[in-house]
Amino acid sequence: MTRPARAVIHLDHLRQNFHRIRSLAGEAEIMAVVKANAYGHGLTEIARVLAEEGCRHFGVTDASEGQALRQTLAHAADITLLSGIFDLKDARLASAHRLTPIIYDERQLDCLKHAGFPGSVWLKVDTGMGRLGASQPEKLLKSCERAGFRIRGLLSHLACAEEPDHPLNRRQIDRFSSLCTRLGLPGSLLNSAGLSKGYAERFSCVRPGIALYGSEPIPSRPIGLKPVMQLQGRIIQIRHLPADHPISYGATFHTPAPMRVGVVSLGYGDGLPRQLSNRGEAFIQGRRYPILGRVCMDYTIIRLDDALVEAGDWVEFWGPNVTANEVARQAGTIAYELFTGVAGRVQRIIRE
Template structure:
C-alpha cells in the first residue's frame, strides 16, 4: 500500500546484523531463519531476499501457502506443519520439504512416494512431533530425513526442562539416518553451543526481539511504526481525552491525533502507557487507544503539525512491558494498513 497514513520503517541492515550475530552465536552450526506468519508480519519475501544475500540457506514456514511464493529463491524451505492429504500435490513438486509431525503424516508421505523430508520429534513440549519410542521402534525406517528437529519449551527461562530436552534429543544422534539435527530457536541459541547441534532456527531475535538477557546490546531493533498526525488540538486543563474519559488533563495540553489504532496492531494495552518519539523527545499516549486513532501529548514539540510523521516507541522488550503483550504478538499483529518501507541504515 502506498501513500498510507501509517508505515513500518524496516531496517535492512539491522535484520542482516541480527542474523550474523545469531550465526556467530551458533558456533559451527548453520543458522537458518523462521519466516512463518509472513516473516513475523514484516514480509517474508523481503526477508528471504535479504538474508539469502547474507548467506542464510535454511528457512522455515508454517504452511504450504507460505512456502509457495518462495520457490524462486533457490533456498531450502521447510514446512513446519507437515503434510495433509490436501498438500500432497504441492509437497510432491519438490519446492519445499515437509516437517513430518505425526505417525499418520509419515505414513502418508511414504505412501505418496516419500522423498526428502524433515521430522519433528517431541522431547517434552507435547505440542507437535513423533515420540522417541516410535523412533526407537523404527518409525523412520525407509525415510529420507534431511533434518531431525525438536523444539524447546522453556528456552527463554533458566529452566531445568531445557537440559532435559537437550539430553533427550542428543540421545537420538546416529539413530535415525538424518543428515542434520536441529533444536535451538532464538532463545535456545543463547543457551550455548551444546544446544546448536547442526542447525539453529532463530525467529523473534532476527526481527529485534530479545527473548533472553544475553541478547541485550547484541540484537538491533528492526521495525519502527510511524504514523501521520491527523489533527493537532489544544485541550484545556480539566478536559478528558478519548473513550470513557480515562484521561483528564491537569494542565493546558497540546494533543496530536495519529492515524493509528488497535486495528493496526497498536493494541489497547498501550493506552496510557505507550509513547511516540520525535527527535528523542517522548510524547506519551493519552487515554484509550481506539480502533483507528490514538492521542499523544505534543506539548514539548511545538513544531509538529497536521501531516507530520512521528515514530512510535517500539523497541520490543520495552513495548512488551508497556502493553502487556508478548514481543511475538507485537510483531505479528502489525496490520496490513501499514506501508512497509525497507531502508538501509
C-alpha cells in the same frame, strides 16, 4: 495521499543480525524462520536479503507459505515446513515445490506416499514442551525409512529458552542429545534464545526467528541485535484542549490543566495494542510522549505540551528507539505478537 501508517523495514539491520547469529551458530547450519510473513516483516524482501547474505535454509509454517517462498527463492534453497503437512493437497504442494515437511504421525506419511513425494523429512519429537511430536519416534523413523524418505534429522523445540536458568532447558537438551545419539541422526533444537545461550555447537542446525528481526530473545542478556521494524504513524492534528477535557473513548483521561495534544494516525486496527491506553509511550525526535486515553482503531492521542513537535511529524511506537520488548511488556504480551499483529493495511516501506 495514503494514510500515514507504516512499518519501515530496515534491511541493513537484518543483514547485521544475520551475521551476528552466524557468529553465534558456529558450524551449525542456520534455518532462518520466516513463517507468518517473516514475523510480519514481509516474506519476499526478508527472504531475498537473507539469501543474499548466504542463508540457504528457511523455515515456514505450512505448504502454502512454502509455495510462496519457493517463488522468491532459487530452487537450491531448503524450505522446511515447521508445522508439516495437513492433507494430500499439502503433500502434493510439498512434492511440486521441493519442500521439506516435519513429520510427527503416520497419517502424514500416508499423504506423502500417496503424493509420490520424492524429498526428505524431519522427524519432530517432543522433549518436554508438550506440543507437536511423534509419540514413538523409533517406530515413525522405521516407517519413514520403509517408505524410502530421506531423514534430514530430528527436530524439537525448547519451551523455556528465554528463561536461561529454567531447569527444563537442561532436561530438554539432554533428552534430545541422547535421542539423536541413539537414533544416529543429526538434530535441530535451538531457537533464538537457545542460540544466544550458546549451545549451538551441539546441534547440526539452529532455527532463529525473532533474533533475525532484531528483538533480543533474552532482554537481560543482549547479544547486540538491531530492530528491523519501525512502526510509525504521523501527527495529523494538534489540539489545544482546556482543563478537565475528556480524551478518547470512555473518557478515561481528563486533562488536569490546559494541554497541547497530538492525534496520531495509528491505532489498534493497525496492530498497536489497545492495552497501551493511558500507559504506553510514543517517540518523536529524541523524546518520549505519553499516550493519553484509549487507543482507538485508527488514532492514538499523545501529550505534547510545549514540545517542538508539529503536525506532520512521524511518531515511532516501536523500532530503533523504543524496543518491541519494552512495548510488549507494557501491553502484557511478547514482541512476536506485536510484529505478527501489524495489520495488512499498514504500508511496509523497505529501507536498504
